[in-house]
């Protein structure tokens with residue numbers, strides 16, 4: 001390894017797209033030829049392919065993962081006066097959407113090993129006003145779904161899965177997203193299954209709930225009744241160009257996720273014996289490693305060293321949601337959710353994408369080993 005080696009980015013979509021470019025171009029040209037840009041045949045086909053892939057009764061394309069969360073809450077009639085419990089250690093949208101529909105986000109702490117919402121911490125926060133729980137399959141690791149589903153049954157609250165980072169992940173053999181009442185997916189370009197723009201999908205089991213979502217996502221217009229409205233809705237539809245591109249990518253998703261798992265295994269092997277903590281691999285879950293997030297007590301120093309070595313790395317997420325200014329009115333203080341706060345100070349995500357080569361993973365690991373646990377002053381770019 002030397003300083004002139006090319007940088008290794010955190011994520012490289014160009015390689016994936018180069019391999020699929022002719023099929024992506026043909027799919028996009030087909031949409032332009034069809035002139036059905038919204039709710040066209042490509043969207044219908046993708047919805048049916050994804051319903052079958054996810055083992056969901058209904059799959060509904062929407063404009064984004066954020067909209068999927070909003071529509072899930074709206075369709076379940078959750079709003080002012082209601083509480084929804086979720087994790088503080090996630091992307092902002094998970095809790096932002098709860099507040100946007102007028103409900104109150106209630107944050108429960110995470111499990112310090114998996115970074116996922118801790119069902120015991122959730123149970124302690126359930127009140128008569130609790131209407132739903134939103135577990136997030138963070139970084140592609142399925143949350144503890146049996147425990148959440150059991151809590152949901154026992155306390156009569158709905159389970160909305162935020163599966164934005166977990167397309168293709170499995171919990172006890174079953175795809176995530178179709179385990180709770182509603183599963184929300186994002187096709188943001190960097191997600192494991194990403195479009196060439198914004199997009200999202202909802203997996204729903206109940207036919208009445210699915211019909212409500214479809215109607216709401218299309219301005220409240222009942223199916224087949226053009227320009228007739230029996231309620232308010234919004235415009236949140238997956239566009240056909242995204243659907244066509246996603247249909248090109250979907251057949252590759254399992255192979256990409258398997259390659260991500262192989263890279264994760266290589267990271268774990270090569271990083272054993274240093275003081276970096278790798279993510280756990282619970283035997284009953286197939287994680288899809290949307291991000292490969294390790295923890296280290298001197299995270300900032302390690303990050304600086306990796307960047308000096310040309311290794312892409314990022315902190316997901318640097319500030320827990322209960323400490324965000326946007327939620328200051330909820331009255332949380334530093335110290336309230338100690339596991340999430342420790343995670344925000346210690347996590348670092350390493351390069352992860354299916355096209356990473358074994359040699360590149362070795363280079364990343366060599367840089368990590370140099371940068372961590374080898375005493376003060378060990379981290380220096382001259383060692384790259």
Ligand SMILES: *Cc1c(COP(=O)(O)O)cnc(C)c1O
Pocket residue numbers: 064065066067090091093094136162164165185186187188198199200
């Ligand atoms: C990406 C993401 C979202 C939001 O999805 P968008 O499509 O960007 O709106 C929600 N939750 C989590 C955990 C995400 O990673």
